[in-house]
Amino acid sequence: MSGFPILSLMLLVPLVGAVGCLMAGRESARMIALAATLVDLVLGAVLWSQYEIGGPQWQFQEHASLFAGFEWKLGIDGIALLLIALTVFLMPICIGASWKTIEKRAGEYYANFLVMETLMIGVFSAQDLFLFYIMFEAGLIPMYLIIGIWGGADRIYASYKFFLYTLLGSVLMLIAMMWMASEAGTTDIPTLMSTNFPAQAQTWLWLAFFASFAVKMPMWPTHTWLPDAHVQAPTAGSVILAGVLLKMGGYGFIRFSLPMFPEASAQFAPLIYGLSMAAVVITSLIALVQNDMKKLIAYSSVAHMAIVTVGLFAFNRQGLEGSMIVMLSHGLVSGALFLAVGVIYDRLHTREIDRYGGLAINMPAYALFFMLFTMASVGLPGTSGFVGEFLSLLGIYAQSSWVALVCTTGIILGAAYMLYLYRRVVFGVQKNADAAAMPDLDAREWAMMVPLAAAVLWMGVYPETFLAPMRKDIAGLEARLAQARPKGDADLRLGVMPPAASEHEHGAEMEHGAGTAHGLEAEHGPEAAHGEAH
């Protein structure tokens, strides 16, 4: 595959599709959109199959000097590969979700979605600082239009809020990027990732990047745009917003903040912990009292993203790997949950929880899928949610037990609000006649739910598929962070165990902990030595 510009092709296909959609009518626009996203899905599968696990850090590199000041430079590592895979996987489902519901201005609608796909793949594959920024920022325009044109009642307020919040977050990052480029003399991301900026400057740069990623992520207390945007966006908009757009924040932390400013990251880790702990508890409690299904899931997104940030700033392998898996899992699960809400919204045109009830009786297949995704969101073992959250919390436990303690309450609260939601919507008596008369999933909805369910289960049962491509990159990041790793409050020591018991323990962890338990043991060594030295 060397030499073939597959990444450029993946960017080009949706773009061409978008132009086609603008020209075409409703019927043909959605066919074009579906075809373009499926082609990209195939290309994404090819990309993954050709990706050499354990090979060079950056693969599928492309380079062309087209512009002044920055370059067309693409390339991916394992982390980017997984997020691109998530993007191309969710896109056809988004198109499917819009298949019947989008009546007005369908051509423009699908064109916006395809442009979004291009930009998201561009964000994950850009290897030039400013190319990244352009892709990162440009996503504002289509998302603004999607929320504003096809959204619900309060769409205008939500679209403004989305646009201005994220813009304000990003512009300061641009200034920081310019400073970095002039300081390091290059805009090449891989080079910058190993550049050591002066510690004093790192503080400011980190804050500028944080302003952008924290809004995008979104972290408490800059999350307030998210529930508004989610509630007002059409179903597919919510799926793509929760599924992929939020991951740009996490990707930003893992690609920029951590490797480029390790010292500042260590310095600000307590800030991240504080905000994340607040987010987990506060937004979970807010989710508990929501009457609107989409709002509830939106707040749960904020809580899950907080688990991602604590994992990232755990400065160890479990935390980083766990965060990545949470991001992937949340992409699938929250996307699926929004889809599930969309399915019943299409039938009854309300998102109010009280208007439903007893759906298990008339929509058994729906209830089954909804159950699976609810459980995955809660983090039930066997689903993708468990693997990621377990690893993240394990990582942060090794760093700071108190943070782990507070964040784990998020799992309990998560179970509370998700199960409460599920009970009110699916169980109980059929108190509303119109809800009781809703038909079960049709073929199109089955086609969207099945791949999501399969992916969620796969990731839960055999996460190695998803851990393998990024293992080397995470190891590299961990090594990069080792110099700056702050001393946490966790004082882990390796206990003395009989050999047999240890073997058993190891086996058990292999089963749950996605084959990275050896990482934990490797981690124990220095920690224990450190502890003893005190």
Place this chain on the structure above:
Amino acid sequence: MELLRSLAITGTEEVLSVSGLILLLAAAWGGDKASRVISIASVAVLTVCAVLTAPALGNAAMGAGVSAWNGQFSGDAFAAFAKLLIYAGAAVTLIIAPAFFDRTQAMRAEFPLRVLCAAMGMGIMVSATDMLALYIGLELNSLAAYVMAAFLRSDERSAEAGLKYFVLGSLASGILLYGISLTYGFTGSTSFAGIHAALAGPLSMGATFGIVFVLAGLAFKISAAPFHMWTPDVYEGAPTPVTTFFATAPKVAALALLMRVSLFAFGAQPGAWQQIVIFVALLSIVIGALGAIGQDNIKRLLAYSSINNVGFMLIGLACANEAGAAAMLVYLAIYVVMSVAGFVAVLMLRDESGAPVESIAAMAGLSKTRPMLALALAMVMFSLAGIPPLLGFWGKFVVFQAAVQAGLLSLAAIGIAASVIGAFYYIKVVKVMYFDEAADVVQGKSDMAQRVLLLGSAVAISPLGYLLTKPLGVLAGNAAAALFHIA
């Protein structure tokens, strides 16, 4: 020989004045019926001038090599860059004007002549290397511009715009002239090179006053805050093609003039004017952004947007170095294209009877009734807001990059944060066009020339425009280098 050389360097000005006079005669004999022919001829003249100017873009000769008329005038790459933008702006005005004036039978043969006259004045402005040549160029341009603003004689708003422009413009000219006289008094020279040499030592109080007055006078001309008051009224009142003209050619000329005066004449004392420029830049950005929020007329909104954009360009000047000047020129070129696209689109907004539509509320739902026009306007708005991947982002990018490299980090940070305020009203226009229910006001057909211009400029500000960034950067860099060549 010196005479011939000087004549060759000022070739475009001679072509403009001679052909202007011939066309004036033609207008006198042919009357207003000949106005279309004269317009076409004027565009041809401007094209010839552009062709004559273009070779100087890559002109490596600087300083004395391209100096004419005993150091009054320079035909360097910087002047060529600015002149090409000016001629383009003037030509666009001439192309779009007939369709606008014909509706009310207001087209008169003097309109193209005014434009030619203004173009000549602006050419002198950007080439001037002497305070007196500068002033002559400025007045030649202003005189034509005052009349153009009041061109719809029977229209009250147009007359008011002309009067306001005249009164405030004269005041600014007076301030400028006062500054020039102070500068002359304390440096003993009116030539830029002489002033540069005289200012090299310690700065006297009188010379500082001279610098401040000159800059204040020029700030009027570029409509930078706090001297911006006239802009919204004049932009709103003047006929739309004339507004297009004001937003492009004279803006380029005045900014180029400001650059040459600050960086060359006062170049030995950057500390004396840098703070003023920084203050004016930030104030323009903020006032331009805040002032636009309450506007319901699209032309007034674009006027505030131009104040806002001038602020961003001044950030490049505040760097007081070659990179900053080059960035400013890149921004200027992109801004001209954006303005052309914006105003041509505004010109195409017409109701059933063909009367111009200027109210933003009347543009509601434009994306349903005129999707392509709405798309073009939306692109202009996002581009003016500096949202990638549109080309407007690139202008802001180079300017802020120059500021960061020059160490003006806090200026860059404050400026870019203030650009978010501006984004608010730009996306408001997009909201009206895309999110609101159709008002069905805009109906009229637009003529071919306008469509072609809109298409061309919209393609240029689309992401495809980034392919132009390399050559544009080279040309701007070349022009900026010429500016910094101290003979």
